[in-house]
Amino acid sequence: KQEVTQIPAALSVPEGENLVLNCSFTDSAIYNLQWFRQDPGKGLTSLLLIQSSQREQTSGRLNASLDKSSGRSTLYIAASQPGDSATYLCAVYSPLLYFGTGTSLTVIP
């Protein structure tokens, strides 16, 4: 069964810093990997989707990379803002969707 792990579990950074969130998965046979954002008590917002054949995807200040062979993905957030504070979840689709444990991000003004 696929297992997805995210490191760190929590992260606190001052505004303006660049940061990296890590996601690892045990089974490299995936169809795609998604990064989500979840605000407290709310549902999920999809940030980026990387197909298994792709290496990275970019959207604004966000860049996600995928190394399928090593079972790793990173989410890079440039010039962090207080509004980026949320929990970030990665999920792999293989063929069901398995979620990571999440990284709680706090950006301090």
Next chain:
Amino acid sequence: GAVVSQHPSRVICKSGTSVKIECRSLDFQATTMFWYRQFPKQSLMLMATSNEGSKATYEQGVEKDKFLINHASLTLSTLTVTSAHPEDSSFYICSVPGGLAGGGDTQYFGPGTRLTVL
């Protein structure tokens, strides 16, 4: 993109009662829908796969007699928590695949339902 709705968004009930949660795919028909549960400060866990016209597939450890799933149409799946207990209090989210299953499609998530059992 697809829009998925859930109803209700929040429900509080007494222990022992049953609660029905609806998940609707508003933009397209879905033969498959997924139900997830999220306990406080934990990640989402897949509960079951809802299949239109057939029985749902439950993940290990999820009681099918307690969490009844009905996928009666291509746009509606319902999750009924029967004889709810305080430990069933959780955030329930459904999702709809955005394309052909297994074809690298994305998932569209509902806004979630917060269930509190007193």
